[in-house]
Amino acid sequence: MTIPAPTVPSDSAPKRPRRRAFDWSTAAIATVALAAAAAIYVRDGREHFLEIFGSDLTLFGEMLPKVLAGCLIGAFVTMILPRELVARWVGHESGLTGLALAAFFGFLLPGGPITIYPVAGAFLVMGADAGAVVAFITAWTLCGYTRALVWELPFFGPHFVIWRIVEAIPLPLIAGLLARIAVRAGVNVTLKQGD
Numbered sequence: 442m443t444i445p446a447p448t449v450p451s452d453s454a455p456k457r458p459r460r461r462a463f464d465w466s467t468a469a470i471a472t473v474a475l476a477a478a479a480a481i482y483v484r485d486g487r488e489h490f491l492e493i494f495g496s497d498l499t500l501f502g503e504m505l506p507k508v509l510a511g512c513l514i515g516a517f518v519t520m521i522l523p524r525e526l527v528a529r530w531v532g533h534e535s536g537l538t539g540l541a542l543a544a545f546f547g548f549l550l551p552g553g554p555i556t557i558y559p560v561a562g563a564f565l566v567m568g569a570d571a572g573a574v575v576a577f578i579t580a581w582t583l584c585g586y587t588r589a590l591v592w593e594l595p596f597f598g599p600h601f602v603i604w605r606i607v608e609a610i611p612l613p614l615i616a617g618l619l620a621r622i623a624v625r626a627g628v629n630v631t632l633k634q635g636d
Contacts, residue, residue, distance in 0.1 A: 507555045515559030519567055528568030533621075535573065537614065543573035544613035547580030551587045571624045576617030583609040 482490040531539040543564075550557065561574045569577075584606050593602045 504555075511555040511559040514556055515563035518560055518563040522567060524567045527564060531564065531569040531573035533570035533572075535570070537618075539570070539573050540576045540614050540617035543569070543577040543617065544580035544584075547577040547582075547613065548584045548586065550581060550585075557581050570621065572617040572619075572621035575620035576613040579616040580613035583612055 478490065478494075481493060529535070531543045535542075547557075550560065557578065561578055564574055564577065565571070589602050589606060593605070
């Protein structure tokens, strides 16, 4: 059994910057959370602060297994699907067909954001471009059938839901195209600054 040689990414593929675990957005959120906690402690006292802190810890404990399960799903997706297939079908050279395919999978995939975002991150790692991932998430958000069946049909009826989905169908493609344009513009600016 021979092990295939790793594929070398083409020069036309935009390079993604490496993300650090702690960056400015994490620092900003931590600062706001600490400031809010201090304000509650000063304004309402220790008892109210501990009550809120306890309920937040309970919520954290309830959400943690779901987040871990979503991350495991994302990790298993990267192990199951071949990278070459993902890069070919929804990579940076896949064109409008890749955006439509990503949007279709966003429509089909059930689950909440705890499932969808790790899968979208896994697609990025496997070679999908930013436009396809944006089309995937936008289609799940706007056209996902699980939301329509569970939440919209009982309240609004089929006429409203069908027309809302039909009118939203082009939006994932538009969002994916805009994301590709934004990424290419960002890469061009980075390349010009490096010269």
